[in-house]
Amino acid sequence: MATATALVARLDNREADYRVQPHNIEAEQALLGAILVNNDAFYRVSDFLLSDHFFEAVHQRVFELMASLIRAGKIATPITLKTFVGEIDLGGITASQYLARLAAEATTVINAADYGRTVYDLAIRRQLIGVGEELVNVAYDAPVEMPPREQIEEAERKLYALAEKGRYEGGFQKFDGALRLAIDMAASAYQRAGGLSGISSGLRDLDQRMGGLQRSDLIVLAGRPAMGKTSLATNIAFNIAKAWRGERQEDGSLKSVDGGIVGFFSLEMSSDQLATRIVAEQSGISSYKIRQGRITEGDFARLTDVAAQIEKLPLYIDQTGGISIAQLVARARRLQRQKGLDVLFIDYLQLLSGSAKNGQNRVQELTEITTSLKALAKELSVPIVALSQLSRQVESRDDKRPQLSDLRESGSIEQDADVVMFVYREEYYLKGKEPRPGTDEHNKWQIEMEQAHGLAELIIGKQRHGPTGTVALQFDADVTRFSDRADEARLPDHL
Numbered sequence: 098m099a100t101a102t103a104l105v106a107r108l109d110n111r112e113a114d115y116r117v118q119p120h121n122i123e124a125e126q127a128l129l130g131a132i133l134v135n136n137d138a139f140y141r142v143s144d145f146l147l148s149d150h151f152f153e154a155v156h157q158r159v160f161e162l163m164a165s166l167i168r169a170g171k172i173a174t175p176i177t178l179k180t181f182v183g184e185i186d187l188g189g190i191t192a193s194q195y196l197a198r199l200a201a202e203a204t205t206v207i208n209a210a211d212y213g214r215t216v217y218d219l220a221i222r223r224q225l226i227g228v229g230e231e232l233v234n235v236a237y238d239a240p241v242e243m244p245p246r247e248q249i250e251e252a253e254r255k256l257y258a259l260a261e262k263g264r265y266e267g268g269f270q271k272f273d274g275a276l277r278l279a280i281d282m283a284a285s286a287y288q289r290a291g292g293l294s295g296i297s298s299g300l301r302d303l304d305q306r307m308g309g310l311q312r313s314d315l316i317v318l319a320g321r322p323a324m325g326k327t328s329l330a331t332n333i334a335f336n337i338a339k340a341w342r343g344e345r346q347e348d349g350s351l352k353s354v355d356g357g358i359v360g361f362f363s364l365e366m367s368s369d370q371l372a373t374r375i376v377a378e379q380s381g382i383s384s385y386k387i388r389q390g391r392i393t394e395g396d397f398a399r400l401t402d403v404a405a406q407i408e409k410l411p412l413y414i415d416q417t418g419g420i421s422i423a424q425l426v427a428r429a430r431r432l433q434r435q436k437g438l439d440v441l442f443i444d445y446l447q448l449l450s451g452s453a454k455n456g457q458n459r460v461q462e463l464t465e466i467t468t469s470l471k472a473l474a475k476e477l478s479v480p481i482v483a484l485s486q487l488s489r490q491v492e493s494r495d496d497k498r499p500q501l502s503d504l505r506e507s508g509s510i511e512q513d514a515d516v517v518m519f520v521y522r523e524e525y526y527l528k529g530k531e532p533r534p535g536t537d538e539h540n541k542w543q544i545e546m547e548q549a550h551g552l553a554e555l556i557i558g559k560q561r562h563g564p565t566g567t568v569a570l571q572f573d574a575d576v577t578r579f580s581d582r583a584d585e586a587r588l589p590d591h592l
Contacts, residue, residue, distance in 0.1 A: 120152035128212040130203030142213030150220035299336025310480035320520035328577035338410040357439025358411040364448035445484035464509035517559040
């Protein structure tokens with residue numbers, strides 16, 4: 098008997114601990130009543146509130162009907178709604194009587210937006226509870242093929258999706274707010290080294306053409322294999338991290354004043370291969386010599402000095418291969434939250450996978466990837482530099498300089514990108530065309546090789562904020578380093 102009594106007591110305690118999901122029926126009624134009395138109240142909440150946000154099923158139905166009528170240019174009143182609501186059990190009163198009571202007890206239209214936000218916030222909290230419950234349930238019964246890291250990333254994705262939903266401050270803004278942002282950007286450019294509105298790439302001529310890497314931009318850097326895409330990306334990433342300077346704000350946060358904190362997704366190379374490249378670029382010692390151990394004692398001392406400088410830089414590398422766009426987005430958000438993030442590099446686009454929706458082909462998948470990257474650039478307010486392969490049709494032309502039509506697999510890359518740049522080195526193609534020595538063609542070829550030696554072209558094929566054109570760069574093949582070409586106007590006169 099004692100055991101039974103204890104069991105009953107325990108069950109009673111459980112029932113007492115039972116919690117109803119957060120809701121506010123009175124706020125829902127007040128909002129619906131305000132709309133019934135004055136349909137203009139609907140437009141104060143229509144840009145963020147949906148019928149699903151209401152807790153009570155009857156209220157969902159009423160709001161959905163009112164929205165349909167108002168958007169169709171008709172009047173939503175208890176009388177016009179009566180026909181569509183139908184028979185509903187409301188505890189002794191009819192649907193018509195309930196609608197009339199809502200209208201009779203309505204608040205003014207002025208309060209409609211506040212009630213709408215209350216209903217909306219409570220709906221987000223209920224969805225948050227749902228994410229938490231699913232997280233717990235999956236953790237208890239996770240399948241063997243689902244590692245904890247994958248569950249964490251999936252939970253992060255859902256939480257951030259919910260965070261984006263939980264915002265109702267969008268829509269039109271007064272122009273003075275946008276004007277203040279423009280003035281702040283100009284002030285930042287004035288304070289930043291080089292006077293650029295964006296983040297300096299460390300390449301003078303490129304910065305002059307683009308004004309630096311602009312926040313919220315998706316920048317595609319494309320080229321055929323062996324053109325030096327990864328090398329150029331690591332050069333720019335290093336330059337930005339090396340120039341980083343931060344200032345502590347009043348709230349304790351750290352704000353980047355110059356340069357930036359860099360995230361680098363290396364989907365093709367391992368982190369040690371990428372590190373070897375950067376060390377080679379900065380030390381001037383060939384990477385193949387480093388890998389083969391063909392270095393002197395002096396070279397080794399130089400390597401350790403360079404490595405000691407690099408390890409202090411705010412440069413973070415993720416070498417995970419074959420990740421999905423959802424995983425990349427989750428990790429980029431996490432990096433910005435934990436360490437900060439000013440520029441994001443991705444090497445390269447075609448190695449990312451989409452969400453694997455049924456019936457989705459590769460073109461649709463790449464469209465999803467580029468659209469998600471552009472949205473991520475806007476959300477994090479950072480430039481994203483994504484590397485991309487080019488199709489083989491480049492090789493079939495006499496002039497092998499890339500064009501926008503050469504972007505591989507999808508026109509979405511060209512459409513979604515704010516800037517598209519191509520790396521081109523004539524020297525690479527000339528090397529494979531060497532005629533027989535001693536002939537006139539060989540002499541002509543040697544002259545062309547001398548002119549093309551060390552010359553790289555960065556072709557800006559698209560730029561939303563400025564002109565297109567070609568930027569000439571110096572390329573040192575031994576250490577895979579890009580740098581500015583010498584300005585002949587600044588060279589000393591020859592004697």
